[in-house]
Amino acid sequence: MKTLEQLLLEDAQAPLADDFFTARVMGALPPPKPRASWWKAFLILGSTALGGLLAALFAPSGTSALQGVLDLSASHYLTPSALAVVATAITIAIAGAVLAADE
Template identity: 70%
Template structure:
């Protein structure tokens, strides 16, 4: 004896004769428009570059990215250098996620 789930699966896979109606409808539908916009990647990468530059410019003078990485490595998370490195890394990660999600 088949379970209810097996009966439902069998019913879902069963074909219904429609005398070619489905094929005619699918043939008359317009083609799907391409979703890829050529300027979208450039816009995202440009804003990423702008965000990275702003993170570097807003960091206090004399702060280097290497010092920020060293601060992060020694668990000093709220120094100006560490915050500048974190801001740049977050900007790049968000841009990468947006580009990956678009594909």
């Protein structure tokens, strides 16, 4: 005696006769619209500019990236140098995410 699972599995593996229905439907679909490529450049430039502006706003004058990395490694997360390094890293991550999303 076959179990319900075996019966369902056998039924699911049986080929379906569609009399070229799939081919007719796919042939009736309109061709895909070309994608505008200007938005990719706009998003990359816009997100990079916004992130750079935020990084510049968080960084006081005389802040060095090396000092920020040293502050982060010493668990001093809220120093101006550390915030500038984090903001710069976020800017690069956003730009990378925008680039990766299009691929």
